[in-house]
Amino acid sequence: MIEGHRRPRDARIVHEDVQILRCSGRKDIVNVVPYIQVNYYLVKNVNGIEGAQIFASALKSIPTPRRGLADRARSSQRISKDQMPKNNVGRKLVVQPTSGRELKPSVIAYKRERILEEAGSLFFTMGYEAATLDMLAERLRVTKPFLYTYYRNKGHILSAICEVGIKESLAALDTLDSKAGTAVDRLWAALASVANIIIDRYEYITIYQREMMNLDEDDARRILRLRHQFDLRVAKLVKACQRDGFVKFDDAPEMAIWMGGLLSWIPNCYGPGSKRSREAIVKQVVHACMRLIGLG
Numbered sequence: 001m002i003e004g005h006r007r008p009r010d011a012r013i014v015h016e017d018v019q020i021l022r023c024s025g026r027k028d029i030v031n032v033v034p035y036i037q038v039n040y041y042l043v044k045n046v047n048g049i050e051g052a053q054i055f056a057s058a059l060k061s062i063p064t065p066r067r068g069l070a071d072r073a074r075s076s077q078r079i080s081k082d083q084m085p086k087n088n089v090g091r092k093l094v095v096q097p098t099s100g101r102e103l104k105p106s107v108i109a110y111k112r113e114r115i116l117e118e119a120g121s122l123f124f125t126m127g128y129e130a131a132t133l134d135m136l137a138e139r140l141r142v143t144k145p146f147l148y149t150y151y152r153n154k155g156h157i158l159s160a161i162c163e164v165g166i167k168e169s170l171a172a173l174d175t176l177d178s179k180a181g182t183a184v185d186r187l188w189a190a191l192a193s194v195a196n197i198i199i200d201r202y203e204y205i206t207i208y209q210r211e212m213m214n215l216d217e218d219d220a221r222r223i224l225r226l227r228h229q230f231d232l233r234v235a236k237l238v239k240a241c242q243r244d245g246f247v248k249f250d251d252a253p254e255m256a257i258w259m260g261g262l263l264s265w266i267p268n269c270y271g272p273g274s275k276r277s278r279e280a281i282v283k284q285v286v287h288a289c290m291r292l293i294g295l296g
Contacts (some may be wrong), residue, residue: 124203128211159219162208165201166226169194183240195282252293259289
């Protein structure tokens with residue numbers, strides 16, 4: 001801690017090689033130069049010239065594991081005169097990220113995905129309530145503050161896992177909108193694609209079905225809305241089959257919700273070590289869906 005300044009109660013400790021430090025409850029972001037170990041307190045509400053001096057002193061205290069990186073760190077985080085806050089209470093100290101030093105979106109996406117992969121395995125084997133963020137951090141060999149950089153809490157991680165399957169299913173339907181062939185061909189391809197996603201995301205789908213009662217109320221409603229969108233999209237494909245004369249049942253589009261139910265049942269009859277092949281399961285479930293609208 002910097003001498004002469006008491007640690008505030010709401011200060012957040014950040015200790016990662018490459019981290020984005022976030023003030024509690026605010027969107028202010030300080031970008032830290034990669035490969036420099038950061039271990040200091042970032043005060044939540046720092047005002048005026050005094051705040052600038054505190055932050056400048058903190059930058060000087062960053063340890064440098066390799067020769068030459070210290071100079072780059074100081075130059076990349078240097079505060080210009082235009083950036084220095086004036087001596088008034090209404091201004092907060094904000095250091096803008098330096099171009100070229102930000103974490104790339106692809107890197108952020110990869111880290112979020114890795115967290116979900118390990119969390120999915122942990123929740124699947126131990127159950128959501130028994131699993132802890134300490135266990136997850138240990139599996140990933142990171143600290144808990146690292147997890148909070150990408151997800152608010154354990155519930156946020158659970159909701160992210162639970163929405164993967166339905167989001168990927170909707171994306172698959174998007175790619176099949178322009179598929180060549182008849183309306184029946186597009187419906188079959190869409191159902192088969194979703195069936196394969198459910199098999200690929202076996203653990204995630206199982207977690208959703210098993211742990212949906214642990215979801216935050218807003219997250220649960222959001223995922224249900226996504227599932228409703230999926231039903232409407234499948235119903236639209238069925239209507240196209242109706243329009244082209246392949247389906248004769250008047251209520252065929254209403255079968256879309258039951259098709260979704262059949263697809264979501266896949267984890268209950270197929271999984272790792274199953275005697276039936278993946279191809280056989282996909283063919284059987286799609287065939288069952290098609291029979292609901294008279295296309296056996």
